Amino acid sequence: MTKALNPDPRPIDHLPLCGAQDDLALVDKHGELDFAGLEAAVGAVASWLASQDLETGDRVASWLNKTRLACLMPLAAARAGLVHVPVNPLLKRAQVAHILADSGSKLLIAGKARLKSLAQGDLADSCTAIDEDDVSISGTAMDQSSATPDSLAAILYTSGSTGRPKGVMLSHANMWLGAVSVAHYLGVE
Numbered sequence: 001m002t003k004a005l006n007p008d009p010r011p012i013d014h015l016p017l018c019g020a021q022d023d024l025a026l027v028d029k030h031g032e033l034d035f036a037g038l039e040a041a042v043g044a045v046a047s048w049l050a051s052q053d054l055e056t057g058d059r060v061a062s063w064l065n066k067t068r069l070a071c072l073m074p075l076a077a078a079r080a081g082l083v084h085v086p087v088n089p090l091l092k093r094a095q096v097a098h099i100l101a102d103s104g105s106k107l108l109i110a111g112k113a114r115l116k117s118l119a120q121g122d123l124a125d126s127c128t129a130i131d132e133d134d135v136s137i138s139g140t141a142m143d144q145s146s147a148t149p150d151s152l153a154a155i156l157y158t159s160g161s162t163g164r165p166k167g168v169m170l171s172h173a174n175m176w177l178g179a180v181s182v183a184h185y186l187g188v189e
Contacts, residue, residue: 007180009149009173013079016042017144028068043141045069045076050142052107052128056081059103059155063087063096063110069132073109074154078172079145084154089114091165097122098164099157109135149173 019025019035026033033041049060060082064070070086077084085103087096087110100108101124108115108129115129123129147153153172157165170178182188 007177009176011078011145011147011149012153012172012175012179013042013046013075013145013147015075015176015179026068026071028071030068033068040141041068041072041137042075042079043143044139045072045135045137046079046142047140048136049076049080049082049107052130054080054082054106057083057152058107059083059085059105060107061085061087061100061103061105061109063089063091063108063114064132065089065111067132069109069135069137072137074175078147078153079142081145081147083152085167086154086156088157088159091159093117093119093122095165099167100124100127102165103155103157103167147172149176 016025016035016039021036022034024032025035025038054060060077062070062073062084074084074086085099085105087099097118100122105127108123108127109132110129111132115131118129149172151172152169153175154170155167156170157167159165
């Protein structure tokens with residue numbers, strides 16, 4: 001029988017605190033992270049984001065494959081007081097340009113090939129593009145946020161298959177309760 005996760009919403013970046021420190025939290029091609037390692041990595045990426053001259057509530061887009069950084073970004077952006085805008089890695093540059101403009105993203109994190117695919121004018125002057133390899137996932141960790149559960153944490157965009165992609169605003173509570181629901185459905189502690 002699985003232990004039920006607490007359905008009382010908290011800031012989404014508090015999720016790594018739900019597991020025992022030495023329990024497995026993430027497995028990828030670079031190895032395994034326990035919950036203590038996940039917490040440290042989220043804090044390190046949040047600290048790096050906080051050093052990027054962004055203001056609370058700024059949008060940060062990530063156009064990444066299913067990498068460790070892609071897993072950390074939703075939690076790290078929230079911890080840094082930013083709003084995460086995940087961009088589907090299968091989208092083409094014109095759709096990405098629309099999402100960046102529509103969301104008002106101030107920062108885009110993507111791989112070299114994706115960044116090279118962007119045309120002049122795809123990025124607003126106020127949006128900085130950064131290669132994913134330049135994002136620090138180790139170092140000094142930022143402490144957990146004190147965000148309220150109803151504050152904006154992410155903007156998810158539709159595929160745009162019937163027109164331009166449209167953004168859906170998600171609060172910390174939306175994301176927390178979604179995580180609890182999926183964990184319950186999958187029987188994950």
